[in-house]
Amino acid sequence: MNPHPDKPADPRFVEIFNLVKAYPNPYGEAVRVVDGYDLVMREGEVVSVIGHSGCGKSTVLTMVAGLNEITAGSIAVGGREIDGPGPDRAVVFQSPCLLPWMTAFQNVMLGVDRVYAHGTKQQRKEIVEYYLAAVGLADARDKYPREMSGGMQQRVGIARAIALKPRMLLLDEPFGRLDSLTRMDLQDVILNILDRERITTMIITHDVDEAIYMSDRVCMMTNGPNARVGQLLDLPFARPRNRAAVLEHPLYYELRGALVSFLEQQDHRVPARESAQMEAGWDDTLHMVEALNETELEEEPIDETATHTENQLVGAGV
Numbered sequence: 001m002n003p004h005p006d007k008p009a010d011p012r013f014v015e016i017f018n019l020v021k022a023y024p025n026p027y028g029e030a031v032r033v034v035d036g037y038d039l040v041m042r043e044g045e046v047v048s049v050i051g052h053s054g055c056g057k058s059t060v061l062t063m064v065a066g067l068n069e070i071t072a073g074s075i076a077v078g079g080r081e082i083d084g085p086g087p088d089r090a091v092v093f094q095s096p097c098l099l100p101w102m103t104a105f106q107n108v109m110l111g112v113d114r115v116y117a118h119g120t121k122q123q124r125k126e127i128v129e130y131y132l133a134a135v136g137l138a139d140a141r142d143k144y145p146r147e148m149s150g151g152m153q154q155r156v157g158i159a160r161a162i163a164l165k166p167r168m169l170l171l172d173e174p175f176g177r178l179d180s181l182t183r184m185d186l187q188d189v190i191l192n193i194l195d196r197e198r199i200t201t202m203i204i205t206h207d208v209d210e211a212i213y214m215s216d217r218v219c220m221m222t223n224g225p226n227a228r229v230g231q232l233l234d235l236p237f238a239r240p241r242n243r244a245a246v247l248e249h250p251l252y253y254e255l256r257g258a259l260v261s262f263l264e265q266q267d268h269r270v271p272a273r274e275s276a277q278m279e280a281g282w283d284d285t286l287h288m289v290e291a292l293n294e295t296e297l298e299e300e301p302i303d304e305t306a307t308h309t310e311n312q313l314v315g316a317g318v
């Protein structure tokens, strides 16, 4: 599903190939936290990454951001292999890290000054005001972080990231510290911006419902060490998203069940063959493929095309 059918999207805008990250353990040995992570993202696509705590989600995201050195493999964005951070990629972390002595306006202007160095002062001011308005902070532009709630601060962080006009947005549990109402509000703020600006986006989340509501595809990571993509799940919901329509969609609970079941399976980590036999008892094709994928985890690389095809089957039921 192309969320923006007006313009042809680059089907391989992001290419992550055989990505590996090893960190030293306390004995100085290199442990491969992430090992053989493969993912291709279409331009404008929103992909959520879910997986158990500590599996390596942030490690993947920070490598894509260019903030964390790659041990092996490659990441290309817009046809260029990355070798560090760049203005084409913006990151929003759980905590927005605003400069406390600067107002909302000044915090956003900080990046805009750098990226639009050749624009006039008036142009830069308009850009900042536009994005503060987009996140619902037009009236709070002169507030300092201490005068703002956590949700407002995160809005500033989002405005700051989007105002840089990145080609890719990387969100690392951006709503993790917010209450559920603010969280829903900000999900819609981001979705509205993404629909307008067509930014390819990777979102890390622990929240299955958030993953389903926000993204076009969900990437499920296996547990670490040696974590990689376990499964990819296509979501059949149209854009712009409508929360009620998503929740009432006939496939919603089936898709949710597929995500929860994957996570539970990772929780228990039953031996792969045994797990496949268990799953084969279910007459649901989706679960059958989950089981087969699980058997491949031990030795063979995941065939992304195969899982994708299965997921398209799920979507075809719409």
Ligand SMILES: Nc1ncnc2c1ncn2[C@@H]1O[C@H](COP(=O)(O)OP(=O)(O)OP(=O)(O)O)[C@@H](O)[C@H]1O
Residues within 6 Å of the ligand: 023, 024, 033, 051, 052, 053, 054, 055, 056, 057, 058, 059, 060, 224
């Ligand atoms: N700089 C580091 N040095 C050594 N080990 C690290 C480092 N950063 C992360 N790790 C380890 O790598 C593993 C993956 O960490 P990461 O933060 O990527 O996981 P995560 O899936 O994002 O976790 P969470 O969902 O809890 O945020 C963890 O075991 C973590 O302890």
